[in-house]
Amino acid sequence: MVSTATSIVALLSAGIWLDGWSRFSRDLSFAIPGIKTKLFERLIVKNDVSLYNRFEDQCILRPHAIALVFEGHSWTWRDLELASNRMAHWYQSKGIAPKDRVAMFMLNSPQFVISWLALLKIKAVAAFINNQISGPVLIHSLKTANARLLVFDYELLSALEESKDAIQDLGYSLFTITPREHVPELVHGHHLFEFMNWSELSADGFARESRSDVVIGDAVALIYTSGTTGFPKAAVMDHGRCTLASSIWAGICKITEKDRSYNCLPLYHSAGAVVGIGQSWISGCPVVLARKFSTTTFWRDVREQQVTLIQYIGELCRYLVNAPVDPLDKHHKVRLMFGNGLRPDVWTKFQTRFGVNTIFEAYTMSEATSALFNLTSGEDGAGAVGFRGPLIRTFQPGLRIVKIDLDTEELIKDKNGFCAECAPGETGELITLADNKTSQTRFIGYYNQPKLSNAKLIQNAFVQGDQYMRTGDLLYQKDGFWYFADRAGDTFRWKGENVSTAEVADTLGHVEGIASCTVYGVKIPGQQDGRAGMAAIVLKDEYWVQDPSGPRQEADDPMLQLNEKALEDFIDRLSAYASKRLPSYAIPRFIRIRAQDLDITGTFKNKKIELKKEGFDLTKVHERLFWWTPQGRYRPFGAKENEILLAGRARL
Known part of the structure; x- marks a missing residue:
């Protein structure tokens, strides 16, 4: 009896040691949602790929449940469905047909979501224009989109007036989505734009069968890069990629309709829209949407709205850590935060001060063919952008860190002319498989910019005939964790x-x-x-x-x-x-x-x-x-x- 007990203890101890050494349980926690997501994706790719249909699924399951909260007002799934039906009819009245593009120059609001839904249900494409740009950058973005209509919030009119001649030369018709009663009467006859006047149109829906011809490569939106190094580029976000991304976030974070997610990120970016809103259409989780990020209102909104999930990006967490200490800092119901760009010097400070133990950090790009994920609740893996154990590498083999000349930014090749892979701990550029053989590794590139798209690709990286995408980011890996080092041009x-x-x-x-x-x-x-x-x-x-x-x-x-x-x-x-x-x-x-x-x-x-x-x-x-x-x-x-x-x- 003693020997049996001793054997069990020894076996358990060995299991605990093995798990600590290999981090098998962490590997498994990513692999299981990954398998489920692949099965789900294969099912919908065959029969039902439209991203809008994920929203419609929630309307059928829970029509009268809260879907969206904004500045004290709530919208049910049915409310959003009826509003987007009306707006879709308005778009059709203006001649918008499947695959036509509409430029959306808007602030965060329910109208942004409604407009996107309206375009999705008639198979048109929204071009999300950064609401912080003006002048030549704005004109470049509109020219790239090559759309027919530009819908905008009246608050952004000054940026359009600044470049009105150039915008009209591009052939755009301008409509404000802001209700007439919220616009000063003295500009009601403004020659530059008209009012959308969509709210009184028919609320009749659009049959699901009308979207049966949607394929995974059809665009759901054009989303522009941030423009930190020059003019922004328009990445094509398609139905397959958006469904996959929102499914992964919902699956790994175990998001359900019982959660409440706080989203203060700009909806013109993929993090705010595809992840922040898209995961809701997969999970049924209500989204508490903020007009913009504010250190003053962030935690107040989180507490008042009973938020359980918060989304972050970049330096947002640094701003919160630098804000004055509040006795209520840990008085909230947040169980997890998800996003990307949380730097190591802020990571533990944020967890300690605000008591948010679990962080889901991801590395991805709007135009990327793959992603890295790191779900962690303790010090193990703090600061890493991803974890890749044996199971994850099996399901997601196409990520490599390769040697690069930091002066010329040219890839270093071996004696056979192939890329040289970095050793553990060695910093190099992340490249991702872009062979277009699977839906996960498809490379779509930038809309209307073939030269820039081709410049991202490497042929014959490791074997003759393969193709990888250059991310331009420097990473290194250690003990299964992958860490962001820098942008290639910044080092x-x-x-x-x-x-x-x-x-x-x-x-x-x-x-x-x-x-x-x-x-x-x-x-x-x-x-x-x-x-x-x-x-x-x-x-x-x-x-x-x-x-x-x-x-x-x-x-x-x-x-x-x-x-x-x-x-x-x-x-x-x-x-x-x-x-x-x-x-x-x-x-x-x-x-x-x-x-x-x-x-x-x-x-x-x-x-x-x-x-x-x-x-x-x-x-x-x-x-x-x-x-x-x-x-x-x-x-x-x-x-x-x-x-x-x-x-x-x-x-x-």
């Missing part, structure tokens, strides 16, 4: 070493006083050995004081000045921390104290182009600058120091 060389801007920013992010920062490389006159690191830092509010007599700092409020004593203390701590935590070559040689927030995209990605152009040029930068000195600390950088630098006498 630079200094003193013969590769410097990851993301890793440096994450490290500096632990210094108390920093609200946000971004790191980039700048050219030094006379220096041929790469680029020097520079960090633009936004300090927390307590570093600023009302002091009209102090030294002027160019800020939004001319009466707002830096607290000099606090700044000096911060620079001392930053110097000590950088010296201790960063290799000497990775320490930023310049620090720029920003007087206002960093410029970001609508998806909270830092825009670095202008910062790189300005560098440390004192004719362009009128904010406080510091540089790294041989004494191992940061000192003020001004005209005298600039003269030394330009004369080649500086020791960097």
Whole structure:
């Protein structure tokens, strides 16, 4: 009896050890939803692929249940169905037919969702135009979409008026979706646009059979890239990919109709629309939609609406962590948060402060042919964008990290001319299988931009005849976890070493006083050995004081000045921390104290182009600058120091 008990204990201990070593249970937790999703996808691909039909399924199952909550008002599934029927009839009255495109230049609102549903049910395609753009970028986006109609929120009229001649030259007819009663009477006869006037039209539905000819490659929307490095590109999101993505999120996170999801992300982006709204059409989970992200209202909305799931992207969590501490920080019902871009320096801070134990971090791109997922509730895997055990690799083999020349961004080939795969711990570029042999690995590319699409592809990567897509992102893997390192163009060389801007920013992010920062490389006159690191830092509010007599700092409020004593203390701590935590070559040689927030995209990605152009040029930068000195600390950088630098006498 004793020996039997001892054997059982030994077996259990071995099982626990084996699971800890191989993380088999984690592997299985991803594999099971993956298998279910594949079976589900195969079923609907054969018979019922339209993404709209997933919404219609919920209307049949729970017509009078809450589907959407927005600014205190609720819409049932039936409410959204009837409204989208009316709007679909309006689109048809304007001649919109299957596969026609309609540009949507709108803010987050139920009308955005209703318009998308209306277009989906008549098999037309929405082009989601970023509501933060204007001028040449807006014209480029509209030209790429090549649509017939542009529907917009009246609040965005000024951006359209700025480019009205160019928009009309493109042949667009403009209609505002904003009700007439919410528009000032003096502009009712505006020559640039008309009112949609859809709400009084027929609510008759559209037979499911009318969408029986939809195939997986048909577009559900054009979604534009963030434009951090230039003009945005329009990625084609199709029925197969959107169904797969929303199913995976719903399956891995075990989302049901009993949950409530909070979505404050822009709906013109794939995270906000395809994942944030799409998972609801799969799971039946009501979505609490916010007009935009706000640190002030975020947790209040979550508490008041009994939210159980929150969605994040990019720096959103950093903003919440930097907000003033509230006694109610942990008073909520959130069981899980899902999204992408949660950086390691914020990950555990967020969990500790707000008590959200489980995080589902994902890595994907609108145009990508695959994705990485990491569901974790503890320290194991914190900061990783994905986990790939043996089971996951079996079902999803087409992800590789390959060697790249960081100066030229060219892939490094082996003696046979094939890509060289990185060893564990070695940073390289992620490439994903794009062979079009399965629905999961199809590469669709960018709409109306064949050259840019082809530039993303590599032929004969590992064997003759294969095809992979370049992501442009640098990753590394360790113990089954995959970690994001940087964008390929952001990593630079200094003193013969590769410097990851993301890793440096994450490290500096632990210094108390920093609200946000971004790191980039700048050219030094006379220096041929790469680029020097520079960090633009936004300090927390307590570093600023009302002091009209102090030294002027160019800020939004001319009466707002830096607290000099606090700044000096911060620079001392930053110097000590950088010296201790960063290799000497990775320490930023310049620090720029920003007087206002960093410029970001609508998806909270830092825009670095202008910062790189300005560098440390004192004719362009009128904010406080510091540089790294041989004494191992940061000192003020001004005209005298600039003269030394330009004369080649500086020791960097």
